[in-house]
Amino acid sequence: MRTAVVVTLLGIGAIAVAAGLVLQLHTYPLLAKLQHDINTVSVSEGEGVTAVVHPPGKAPEVRHNLRLTATTHVEGDLAAPEIKKNGDVTVWKRATIVKEDAEKLVLSAEVRRICLDRRTGEAVAPCHGEFYETEQGKRITAQDRQLLHPGLSFVFPFDTEQRDHRWYDTVLKRPVDIHFAGEQLLQGLDVYRFQHTVPPTALDRLAVPGYLVGSPEPSVDVTQYYGVTRTLLVEPRTGAVLSVREDIRQELRTDDQGEGAGTPVFAGELRLTNASVTANVDQVKENLPRLFLITVLPVVLWAGGAVLLVAGLLLLALRRRGVVAGSLALVIGACLAAAITYGVTTSSDPDDALDLENVVSSSNVDYGLR
Known part of the structure; x- marks a missing residue:
């Protein structure tokens, strides 16, 4: 016995x-990895936004109190040479279109293609065909081992740590440290809040019509400034970004203008809709038993x-x-x-x-x- x-x-x-x-x-290692065949659409909205619009056949103008919709489509590029079964790299393409709701005028549009480490979510190189295009027909492609999108762009690593991470800013075209700012509950999930503030930063020097910046001159040289406060809610076990809120400020300044004295070309907040947040939460809840x-x-x-x-x-x-x-x-x-x-x-x-x-x-x- x-x-x-x-x-x-x-x-x-x-x-x-x-x-x-x-x-x-x-x-x-077999299951804790980004999927190759991702195919998602998410929507962000903003109200009371000030922005420059380009009406068809008319000169650009600054409009106030706009309602905006930003649609983002992310899809895996299964034809990419980096895609292999049980490989360490995946390739995702992302398109984002920002429109104002009243006349459906496009404020901005971009397409990006990025190779990602399937476990950390970080961009990796070399990446055949990596590019970004913010103006149709003017595509910027990577050369050799160049990394066009360093840092994180879509997700955080599995088992996300409560520390700074590098989040790629598509306007600055470089990663910016995003800081752990606490924990909270989101639709029944314990999530981490990450946040950073990019102070007003000089971007391009350009010539614009004088009327756009309140000048009688036909053309005025200005500097474009950009700043943002970005808040991400992240499910730490999967690294999934469930909610995004961005308070964006862009203005054109002449040489004698200080911060806030220039012409706003975008001022407002965009945040992921409740429906998109719920869809993200539901997807994570479906995956958690496997984790x-x-x-x-x-x-x-x-x-x-x-x-x-x-x-x-x-x-x-x-x-x-x-x-x-x-x-x-x-x-x-x-x-x-x-x-x-x-x-x-x-x-x-x-x-x-x-x-x-x-x-x-x-x-x-x-x-x-x-």
């Missing part, structure tokens, strides 16, 4: 420890398995009987658990469902979103 107890303790303990090891060493499987469950299995193994080994040492049976239980339990866990988790790899042999480069994420 005691031999049976020893065999049971050692067998179950071996099963638990082996399953935990496979989940940690094999399953975690539990590869993060929390291995620890539970190790701890429980270790207790059972110690108890079984102590009984074996005290009685010195059942050594052969106990050894067999250890070996068989470990091998059986490892094989089953490996097979089940491997079959759930999302990369296996992708057909990468018969894809063409995506054209959905482009200016056609206008």
